[in-house]
Amino acid sequence: MLGAWWQRWRRDWMDYPLREGTVYAGRYRIERFIGMGSFGQAYRCTDLTSGAAVLLKRGKPSKRGQAREMLKRESDMLRRLDHPQIPKRLDYSVHRREEVLVMELVEGDSLEHAIMEQGRTFSACEALHIVRQLLQPLKHMHEKGYVHRDVRIPNVLVSGDRVYLIDVGLACRIGDTSSAAGEERHGGRAPSGFADSWGAAKHRMRVPEPASDLYGLGHLFLFMMYAGYKPAAEGQEERGWEEELALDLEVKAFVQGLLESRWRSAAACERELERVLKEACL
Template identity: 70%
Template sequence: MRMLGAWWRERWLGWLDYPLREGAVWADRYRVEELLGMGSYGQAYRCTDLRSGAVVLMKRGKPSKRSLAREMLERESEILKGLHHPQIPQWLDYAAHGREMGLVMELVEGYSLEHAVMGSEKIYSQQEALLVIRQLLHPLRHMHEAGYVHRDVRIPNVLVSGDKLVIIDVGLACRIGDESAYEKEEWGGGFADSWGAVKQRMRVPEPTSDLYGLGHLFLFLMYAGYMPHEGQEERGWEEELKLDPAVQDFVQGLLENKWQSAEACEQELEQTLKSLEG
């Protein structure tokens, strides 16, 4: 009987979270055009704002998550509303539809850096990867100076939009020093997988966590062009990638909390880039 109850519960929750149909009008204003994706507590849709005619992104809390989805979405809305940077999607609205809430923001057209790395044959040079880091330091510095830390700086959360990189998904962001943010990790599945230690370090509510995330993002870009020799034993990235000494020192600095602010990191990065040019 317990197994049967669990079976029905799973299907009931699946029914609750069934995506909105295309053409549906949400909150008497946002017409659903396309489901873009689903996360742990929300669903993202491409919508048309019937008042302005603009195409927007609407993030709807999963009904099955009830108060947790509402709490997480409200926190994300408050954070996004306080950020104003061309490399962060602009907050537009936080609307109610019955018992549901939806966060509406600018829809950034582009593709993820993950797609650029995994879905193409592009190989990044050391300098190109460092220039990616330099671009991303700008919105992160803005977040930190506004009092927030992103806590999820990874290639799926970076969009390539023309010649601009945009950092998205502030769902895990929190105020700097807010230890209570750890209490929300249970909905994300904890840290049980092989990336557990990395994720746990990235979740610390301090600016150094975002710099740490940039260090791993750099390594992802560099490993896109790495081909080990047949039968070669696995080694540390310091040995496998053969980076310029100045670049290796910079990446180690990102991973070892050498800088306490994005501003200090930017200054060091400029020196590293100059050393490559010389």
């Protein structure tokens, strides 16, 4: 018991956020701690060289080599991507025994925050338009030879009329079955953004092929739909989404196609979605 308490205390002490006003690596002044995940911390900073607001991602000190490996992997991936809906890599800085990734700062809220904290709900057409926007950065990634593997509501930012896809920490080369970096980042707890059991969804999501990202889009759409779902009666027997959600037949068929890997590329999926939008969202 005492040993476990000591380990927790030491981990929490090591991972205590950097103080506001701290100047990191002589260049980045920390303005605000944004949040902490399983392997990293995020800060809003001012680049003292340019005066621009930036996002600084720091690996959690308690995770050591594993956090550094994931951060370096994300940095290398972003270096190869160039799309207006994917935050740009600006710098990768080594300071003492730590490494940080500096990225373009996108002002906005994640879909997770909008749904969980703000109570936002979506119509089917609104959700489909978000799916359509996300197909653009996914198509870019697939054309560059990568698959995201983590298309979920925490990794989608809404800023004005634009939707951004963030966090490529689990992305890998298409067909790279050996890539398992960060597989346990959620520690076995079902994360937000899935409509069925996390175990089965996680297995399908992690397959290194473009259809995995489309599968993720299917769950993302359903999660947005369930944000506003109210059962007809308390204690009603649970049914499948096909019965619970009042969706147009064209929309339902499209979502089933996402979940069943009907399309092998984002481009093919996009063509079908354009047809569905014309039929269901005039």
